[in-house]
Amino acid sequence: MSRAKNVLGVSAYFHDSAACLIRDGEIVAAAQEEAFTRRKHDQSFPAQAAQWCLTSAGIDWSDIDWFAYYELPLLKMRRVLASAAATGQQDLIRGTDLWAQLNVSSRRDVGAMFPPGRRHGRVLAVEHHLSHAASAFFPSPFDEAAVVTVDGVGEYTTTSISLGRDHTLTPLRRQEFPHSLGLFYSAFTHYCGFRVNSGEYKLMGLAPYGTPRYSALIEDRILRISQDGSFRLNMDYFDFLSPSSQRLSADRVEELLGRPRRSEETDIDEFYADVAASAQATFEKAVVRITRHARSITGARNLCLAGGGALNCVANSKIQAESGFEGIWVQPAASDAGGSLGAASYVWHQRLSNRRRPEGKDAMQGSLLGPSFDNGTIRSYLDSVGAQYSQVDHEELVRTAAELLAAGKIVAWFQGRQEFGPRALGSRSILGDPRSPGLQRHLNLAVKNRESFRPFAPAVPVEDAKDYFEAPTDSPYMLFVAPVRKDLRVPVSSTDRGVRPEERVGQVRSVLPAITHVDHSARLQTVDRATHPLFWDLLRTFGSITGTPVLVNTSFNVRGEPIVCTPEDAMKTFLRTEIDYLCMGDNILDRRKQSAVNITISPVADLD
Numbered sequence: 001m002s003r004a005k006n007v008l009g010v011s012a013y014f015h016d017s018a019a020c021l022i023r024d025g026e027i028v029a030a031a032q033e034e035a036f037t038r039r040k041h042d043q044s045f046p047a048q049a050a051q052w053c054l055t056s057a058g059i060d061w062s063d064i065d066w067f068a069y070y071e072l073p074l075l076k077m078r079r080v081l082a083s084a085a086a087t088g089q090q091d092l093i094r095g096t097d098l099w100a101q102l103n104v105s106s107r108r109d110v111g112a113m114f115p116p117g118r119r120h121g122r123v124l125a126v127e128h129h130l131s132h133a134a135s136a137f138f139p140s141p142f143d144e145a146a147v148v149t150v151d152g153v154g155e156y157t158t159t160s161i162s163l164g165r166d167h168t169l170t171p172l173r174r175q176e177f178p179h180s181l182g183l184f185y186s187a188f189t190h191y192c193g194f195r196v197n198s199g200e201y202k203l204m205g206l207a208p209y210g211t212p213r214y215s216a217l218i219e220d221r222i223l224r225i226s227q228d229g230s231f232r233l234n235m236d237y238f239d240f241l242s243p244s245s246q247r248l249s250a251d252r253v254e255e256l257l258g259r260p261r262r263s264e265e266t267d268i269d270e271f272y273a274d275v276a277a278s279a280q281a282t283f284e285k286a287v288v289r290i291t292r293h294a295r296s297i298t299g300a301r302n303l304c305l306a307g308g309g310a311l312n313c314v315a316n317s318k319i320q321a322e323s324g325f326e327g328i329w330v331q332p333a334a335s336d337a338g339g340s341l342g343a344a345s346y347v348w349h350q351r352l353s354n355r356r357r358p359e360g361k362d363a364m365q366g367s368l369l370g371p372s373f374d375n376g377t378i379r380s381y382l383d384s385v386g387a388q389y390s391q392v393d394h395e396e397l398v399r400t401a402a403e404l405l406a407a408g409k410i411v412a413w414f415q416g417r418q419e420f421g422p423r424a425l426g427s428r429s430i431l432g433d434p435r436s437p438g439l440q441r442h443l444n445l446a447v448k449n450r451e452s453f454r455p456f457a458p459a460v461p462v463e464d465a466k467d468y469f470e471a472p473t474d475s476p477y478m479l480f481v482a483p484v485r486k487d488l489r490v491p492v493s494s495t496d497r498g499v500r501p502e503e504r505v506g507q508v509r510s511v512l513p514a515i516t517h518v519d520h521s522a523r524l525q526t527v528d529r530a531t532h533p534l535f536w537d538l539l540r541t542f543g544s545i546t547g548t549p550v551l552v553n554t555s556f557n558v559r560g561e562p563i564v565c566t567p568e569d570a571m572k573t574f575l576r577t578e579i580d581y582l583c584m585g586d587n588i589l590d591r592r593k594q595s596a597v598n599i600t601i602s603p604v605a606d607l608d
Helices: 047-056 073-086 097-105 128-137 181-191 200-209 215-221 250-257 270-298 313-322 336-351 375-384 394-406 439-447 462-467 533-546 567-575
Strands: 006-011 018-023 026-032 066-069 122-125 144-150 157-165 168-176 223-225 231-233 302-306 327-330 411-414 428-432 457-461 480-483 521-527 551-555 581-584 587-590
Touching (some): 006 336, 018 047, 018 336, 026 047, 026 336, 066 336, 122 336, 128 144, 128 168, 128 302, 144 270, 157 181, 157 270, 168 270, 181 200, 181 270, 200 270, 200 313, 215 250, 215 270, 223 270, 270 302, 270 313, 302 313, 313 327, 375 567, 394 411, 394 428, 394 533, 394 581, 394 587, 411 567, 428 439, 457 462, 462 521, 567 581
Parallel strands (some): 006 066, 066 122, 144 302, 411 581, 457 521
Antiparallel strands (some): 006 018, 018 026, 157 168, 223 231, 411 428, 428 551, 480 521, 581 587
């Protein structure tokens, strides 16, 4: 019997660095470096994530047949240095972290970064957007699909269209830097007072509070969009030719829109909500046209999406409604983290000509690809810090958690393998009752320590979704939105114009107020019993108690920190917030009974 073939994929040096292990074509492990270092969006080489992938599979470095790197480092370096030269800033990046990272990542032999004397496999660097495209198509359930990638920038490409067929990807069209939808969106993220590469979700969440009154002006002066989806940025309004900047030119935009950039942490008024709505609408218009063009030039019935732009679930739903494709599949780790998976997949399928299997099935395994901890490990840790807990069986765990949630308690849920990607999907989650009118504000301010206007997602068994949402699509990765059904909505009597977003949060808009956004939408997660049986059981049990098998599901972390990975991470987050109970493995902890716990709790970070 021949030995299994192993491909280790790596992404690093910009944001969300990660490692992924593929064994004989199966994705067996994937994790971001931030899970181990506890530095959110960690960009350093994923040494700990890579080591965990190997250890979890019971292999070592000598068992790796191929190392796959997610972009072409020398080409990336050439673009960054050319941008610096174009702006007269080449001397400014010397001696910076960026320069050091570029020098490290420019080594032709990426395997040299691995432990000396333990490298065995061959090394292949894969172009950035090909890695994104591979991460979208090869794990998808489609035998053939158009593949669209949208992000800030890889080496030079910012947007691409490819055709995926069986085990091959054929690039068809690309758009190059500096014309970038991802950088356009990030620039408006910065203008509205949020941090680039972490605040884009906030811009998307803020947009429904505003009116896109500036869209025509933005399209006339800043971003021109052609009918085929090609686009051009007016570089007079941007500052990101500088290697480390993704910002709008402050003076030009203030002149155009009449207001300066919002300072971080200041109140958000109607103007910035309108700007967010305008940027979102313009982004949606562009990506819909790109995907329509992809449909036209490929003739494919299905579409796969990746790149950071594919995490915009509102735009994904617009694409679904207007692009003409029958089926859409989005890589759950769509940003650079997923590039590790894409690079490994590209090597296995395209470089080594291995056919995909099993056909017609989502190969991401619910994106539950990260570290897990058995009950013995969990209890050993809890005992070591003096925690008080109740040990229960599976049935009692689910029943007790459902009863606590029905009683209005906030429950942290730490079960099984950690999710790969930015969304908690029921393994590292904070859960609540969506029927509670005050839960959104309470979770945001007292638990998550973030802006009160930000919405929360509902998790619902896939078979029950139609009872609460209009025309719901399967959305296992929280990458589409759906309107709450009209018969479940509650009329809002007061006008919304002129009212700050934070002041509108408490308005009850449906019988599920905690998950109903200001426009009656919800970022939907549909839960399948076969993929996620424990979480499905909890939802159905909560439904049997309340008549509503829907839960608020948000990531188990606080502002400025990654989603928890280990039992220690979980305990620290549990004790520094107003979470009421923690269900970790088959153990239930009441926060009121943890006064004797001996662990150091650091303060919540100021920013994310």
